[in-house]
Amino acid sequence: MSMAPQGELGAVGGLGWLGIARLGLVQSALGAIVVLTTSTINRVMIVELSLLAVIPGVLVAWHYALQVLRPRWGHGSDTGGRRTPWIIGGMATLAAGGFLAAASVWLIAQDFWAGMMLAAAAFTLIGVGVGAAGTSLLVLMAETVAQARRPAAATIVWTMMIVGFIITSIVAGKLLDPFSLARLVWVAAIITGTAFIVSTLAVLGIERGHARERAAKGDDTPFMEAIAGVWSDADARRFAIFIFMSMLGYSAQDLILEPFAGLVFNMTPGETTALSGTQNAGVLTGMLLVGLAATLFGKARGLALRNWTVAGCLGSALALIGLVAAARFGPGWPLKETVFALGFTNGVFAVAAIGSMFSAAVGDNAREGVRMGLFGAAQAIAFGAGGFTGTVSADILKGLSGSNAISYGSVFAAEAALFIISAFLAMGIGQARTKANPLVLSAQHDLGG
Secondary structure (H helix, E strand, O other): OOOOOEOEEOOOOOEOHHHHHHHHHHHHHHHHHHHHHHHHHHHHHHOOOOOOOHHHHHHHHHHHHHHHHHHHHHHHHHHHOOOHHHHHHHHHHHHHHHHHHHHHHHHHHHOHHHHHHHHHHHHHHHHHHHHHHHHHHHHHHHHHOOHHHHHHHHHHHHHHHHHHHHHHHHHHHHHOOOOOHHHHHHHHHHHHHHHHHHHHHHHOOOOOOHHHHHHHHOOOOOHHHHHHHHHHOHHHHHHHHHHHHHHHHHHHOOOOHHHHHHHHHOOOHHHHHHHHHHHHHHHHHHHHHHHHHHHHHOOOHHHOHHHHHHHHHHHHHHHHHHHHHHHHHHHHOOHHHHHHHHHHHHHHHHHHHHHHHHHHHOOOOOOHHHHHHHHHHHHHHHHHHHHHHHHHHHHHHHHHHOOHHHHHHHHHHHHHHHHHHHHHHHHOOOHHHHHHOOOOOHHHHHHOO
16 A cells, blocks of 8 residues: 555554544534534423423434444445545534524514424434444444554543534534524534534545545445344344444433432532533543553553453443442442542443444455445434333332332343343453454454454
8 A cells, every 4th residue: 555644554564643533533523413403402492492301302213213324324335335424424414403493483473383393304414414424434444443553542532522512512502692583593504514514624635545445346246135144243233232332321311310319419501511520520530441452552461452342342241330329328428439440340341342443344245335334223212212211110110119219220230131131242352252363363453352
């Protein structure tokens, strides 16, 4: 391979650090639009328009439900031989959906049913855009980032996504005051337009050369045959199940942690918000640890990504058991330390699992898009189901037991069980492919084989 500029396919046989940062900008832009719709617009619907919370809840759930189509979009980029058009097209669709979601809020105030129809169309575009752009972005990373850099790449890209959340929240907060629905539409136009321009400039030319290699291979396999082939691969099937189980446990506590702290520990809204900040600080610390350690010492078997994944799952289970104890003992328990530990172990698990996902997506039959789409669909469905299951379970158990401590503690215990199951699933990742073909070493190396 000829030498390419730093940031394209560099001398180390993969995408350089500048190129990884460029892909991180795409993830930041994607996250910026998503947080605008799921946070700001969600709040405006409930507070300013006095709509039932179930209305934005159903719209967000619909956007998650559409992620089941990720394998189909991944297959589209497989057959076309290029990922960039799907990323740009997906971001254009997502940006249009984000803008129309804000416009639908304005329209709801004028005509409820017309506004709801526009909102349904907007969140459909959001779901399609996230799935199409996100799947091809991850596949592009899996194909172009060298094995040794994948843990750091996962850390960089997901850290930049979090930064995108933060920057969007700050900028939107400043621009929205004094608030009006018309002002919301203009702010949404600025954010979605900027996100689309940034993501397009960031991804242009980044797969140059690699796209020609893919196009030369060609893959005109029909979608149903391609997805059946991927599902028949024991490693891909096991990894998809692992992603679903672990992300279900990961997301189930998302909506109940702050209410738990308020009801059981008598924390104020400000204190519970700070508690979420403590958890996020732990997540970032765990991500940075894995990204640094796995990059510097990745050749050591004990520090391979699969082992980090297992350790993160088991550590998350222990931290959740700590929350079970917190529910039992109440205000005397070191809650902040437990929540930081949960965030830290979640961060370790998340980055290791994402890095492992890159390797698991690279198969022997050039169907990386279908594989990554399958994993992405499993993750999105788990996220959509996790928050709903956690809150409903807590409500049902509280109704049966009459105790906040028992209801929340039981949900945390169930999440711990999911992480323990996930750890056992992670232990077997990569084994089937290695037994079938001892010469397949690239993914095995990254996953700890």
